Amino acid sequence: MIRVLIxxxxxxxxxxxxxxxxVADDITVIGEAADGAEAVSLAxxxxxxxxxxxxxxxxxxxxxxxxxxxxxxxxxxxxxxTTFDLDEYVQTALGSGAVGFLLKDATATDMLTAVRSAAAGDAMLSPKITRRLLARFAAPDPGTGRKANAARQLQVLTNKEREVLVAIARGMANTDIATHLHLSEATVKTHVSRIxxxxxxxxxxxxxxxxxxxxxxxxxLA
Structure with a gap:
């Protein structure tokens, strides 16, 4: 049973x-908090x-x-x-340790999937939401050398890890990556952890x- 705090x-x-x-048989809400301090206390x-x-x-x-x-x-x-379009703090939240994000107008199916994915250590990143995130926080920045610097950072990855990374960037969950690259889901999880x-x-x-x-x-992502 996945225990959730809202x-x-x-x-x-x-x-x-x-x-x-x-509605979900595998999820139970164990508490609600009206502010961050209460959330930490309840957690x-x-x-x-x-x-x-x-x-x-x-x-x-x-x-x-x-x-x-x-x-x-x-x-x-x-x-x-998050409402996302109005929220300039998403990237900071992710940098603070959040594993993913969910739009407040998400469907019930997406919300359940996001909770289950997070509990399994696999953030939900649909291609649509990924494009919106990158459009806002990873827009082209010519003249800074950012692309070359990023490419240098990725040199530590193996070819297979790079393939997995591209799949992650395209919004694929571990199960989709496993199918796409003809790997077991356990192998994909290992690659993601190493990346x-x-x-x-x-x-x-x-x-x-x-x-x-x-x-x-x-x-x-085009």
Whole structure:
């Protein structure tokens, strides 16, 4: 059973999310928080597997709460709840330890998939959302040498790891990558772990952005 904590300052959003999650047999909502401080406190006492974390909240916002959660002995997976188009803090949240993000207008299916993926250590990055993220946070930056620098960072990867990285940047989950590259899902998970370790990254979104900077995923994200 996947234990989920919902953190959002709008009670209607919390109610909507709970209603969706309560339908699933493998997911249980163990608490709701109206701000970041309460989210951290509840996470310490209830030990959720996944926290759905809003960013803009009173007292402590989602960014501060996410950073604090990463200090716990067994930190939960944090999925950012965001309106995205209005939220300039998504990249900071991911850099603070969040494993992914979920739009507040996501379908029920996407919300359930995001929770299950996070619990399994696999962030949900659909191609549509990946394109929107990269368009905002990884836009071309001519004249800085960023592409060459990113390409140098990727030199530590094997050919197969590069193939997996491109698939990540194109929004594929581990199961899709396994099918696409004719590998077992366990092998894909191993490759993903090695990629993040070699590149000193904390999540798949950062890996996707780096691949985009290096020009590896241009065809898949155009």
């Amino acid at each position: 953190a959002d300052d709008e009670w209607m959003v919390r109610a909507m999310v709970r209603t969706i999650l309560d 310490r006492s209830t030990r959720p597997d996944v926290v759905l974390m809003d960013i803009r909240m009173p007292r402590a916002d989602g960014l501060a709460a996410t950073r604090q959660l990463q200090q716990l002995p067994a930190p939960p997976k944090v999925v950012v709840l 993040l370790s070699k590149l000193t990254l904390t999540n798949r979104v950062q890996a996707a952005i780096l691949a985009h900077h290096a020009g590896l995923a241009d065809d898949g």
